[in-house]
Amino acid sequence: MEIRLLKYFVAIAEEGTVSKAAEVLHITQPTLSRQLRELETQLDTELFTRDKNRLRLTQAGLFLKSRATEILELSDRTEQEFQSQRRQLFSGHISIGCIEADNSDTMSLMLEEFIADYPEVTFNIYTGTSDEIVDRIDKGLLDLAILLEPINTDKYHKIILPRVERWGLLVSDESFLADSKTIKPDDLTGIPLIISGRSEVQSLLSNWANKPVEAMNVIGNFNLIFNVISLVERQVGSAIGIEGAPTYTSGTKFIPFEPTMKTNCVLAWRKERETSPVVREFIRYFREAFEKC
Numbered sequence: 001m002e003i004r005l006l007k008y009f010v011a012i013a014e015e016g017t018v019s020k021a022a023e024v025l026h027i028t029q030p031t032l033s034r035q036l037r038e039l040e041t042q043l044d045t046e047l048f049t050r051d052k053n054r055l056r057l058t059q060a061g062l063f064l065k066s067r068a069t070e071i072l073e074l075s076d077r078t079e080q081e082f083q084s085q086r087r088q089l090f091s092g093h094i095s096i097g098c099i100e101a102d103n104s105d106t107m108s109l110m111l112e113e114f115i116a117d118y119p120e121v122t123f124n125i126y127t128g129t130s131d132e133i134v135d136r137i138d139k140g141l142l143d144l145a146i147l148l149e150p151i152n153t154d155k156y157h158k159i160i161l162p163r164v165e166r167w168g169l170l171v172s173d174e175s176f177l178a179d180s181k182t183i184k185p186d187d188l189t190g191i192p193l194i195i196s197g198r199s200e201v202q203s204l205l206s207n208w209a210n211k212p213v214e215a216m217n218v219i220g221n222f223n224l225i226f227n228v229i230s231l232v233e234r235q236v237g238s239a240i241g242i243e244g245a246p247t248y249t250s251g252t253k254f255i256p257f258e259p260t261m262k263t264n265c266v267l268a269w270r271k272e273r274e275t276s277p278v279v280r281e282f283i284r285y286f287r288e289a290f291e292k293c
Contacts, residue, residue, distance in 0.1 A: 003075055005039045006068040008032060009047065013065050016054040091120035092278035097133035097145030098125055100224060102244030103161050103265035107146050110289065114282055121278055129223045131198060137270055143279045144269035148242070150200040156268040159286050165263050167204075168256040170225070170232050170239040175253075177238070182258035185209040190217055192237035194228045197221035205240060208261045 011021040018036070022029040040047055047061035057065060098107050107125075115121060126133065126142060130151050136142045137156070147153070148165060169183045169191075177187065188209065193216055195202065202213045209216070222228045225241045232239050233251040242263075243254050267286050269275065275283070 001039075001042065003072070005035060005042075006072060008035045009039055010065060010068050010072065012036060012048070012055060013057055013061065018055070091118070092122075092276055094121065094123045094144075094279055094282055095142045096123060096125050097136060097142045097147075098127055099130055099133065099146060099148045099265070100127065100226070101146075101148050101165055101242055101265055103146055103148075103163055103165065106161055106163060106265075110282075110285055114285055118278070118281070129196075129198065132223070137268070140273070143275065144267060144283065146265050147268050148265050149263040150204050151266075152200075153266060153268055155271060157271055158266040158268045159283075159290055161265045161267065161290055163265070165265060166243040166256050167208075167240065167261040167263070168243060168254055170229075170241050170252050170254050172233050172235045172238075173251055173253055175235060175238065177255065178253050180255050183255050184258050185211075188216060192217055192219045194218075194220045194222060194231060194237040194239040196225075196240065197223055201240070204261065204263070208257060208259070 008021070008025065011025050012018055012032070015021040015024060018032050019029050022032045025032065036047070043060070043064070045060045046058055047064060048055040049058055050056075096107065096111070098104055111123060115123070126136060126145075128136075130147045133142065133145045133147060134151070137145055146161070169177070169188075171177045177183070177191075180187070185208065195205065195213070195218055206213050219237050220228070220231075222239070225239055228237075228239050229252065231237055241254070243256060267283070267290075269279070269283065
């Protein structure tokens with residue numbers, strides 16, 4: 001006898017009608033009626049009689065309800081005990097690297113869910129540039145990280161996160177560009193630019209603009225855009241960055257590039273390096289959430 005059928009039977013017995021039980025169980029009334037007939041056929045016994053607009057348990061139905069309630073309580077308690085035991089089996093520490101991007105909150109959401117399931121696990125989050133984080137992964141100081149493409153991940157396993165990062169220009173609210181809906185390559189002509197020092201990002205920008213970075217009016221470089229926000233506010237220069245970076249302030253405005261320049265973030269961890277059970281479980285959470293997207 002299936003647990004599912006017992007749950008259906010108890011719901012009907014408690015609600016008194018098939019229609020109300022179907023609402024509680026979130027299934028259709030014909031489906032529930034069919035399941036009840038199937039149960040009565042299996043037992044070769046009538047479980048209910050109709051009394052006006054309600055169903056009343058027969059003697060056999062009363063006996064089954066008593067046993068079914070015990071069975072369902074035992075089933076629920078056993079499942080809860082296994083879940084509790086599974087959580088207790090996992091304790092340990094995760095060291096995570098994360099760049100400043102719109103996908104930063106993806107890591108936070110996944111970590112929140114993971115810690116709720118495994119409260120014995122502790123964690124450390126390191127924020128930096130992709131290059132800094134990669135160096136720490138290579139040295140074994142981080143277990144895994146969320147990195148922003150373009151970046152060479154040949155040495156790493158990776159899961160591509162579905163939320164795309166859109167690139168553009170961060171300008172002051174007082175800039176003459178602030179009313180622009182998009183920024184095109186020609187719009188950068190003569191504009192003092194502050195750009196990432198990463199060669200991969202500079203190549204990405206060069207391909208988009210169809211000219212070398214050396215031909216642009218680059219007045220400075222940065223590793224974390226947080227360091228140049230105040231310069232953008234004071235119109236010392238405009239910064240190349242991604243939309244949704246958490247450090248942008250109300251005194252600045254992000255304007256996307258046209259044609260669109262987009263890249264992905266990835267969850268990455270070293271190949272040929274043994275990971276702990278806790279880290280493997282955390283990676284599994286990401287796989288289940290994103291690899292089928």
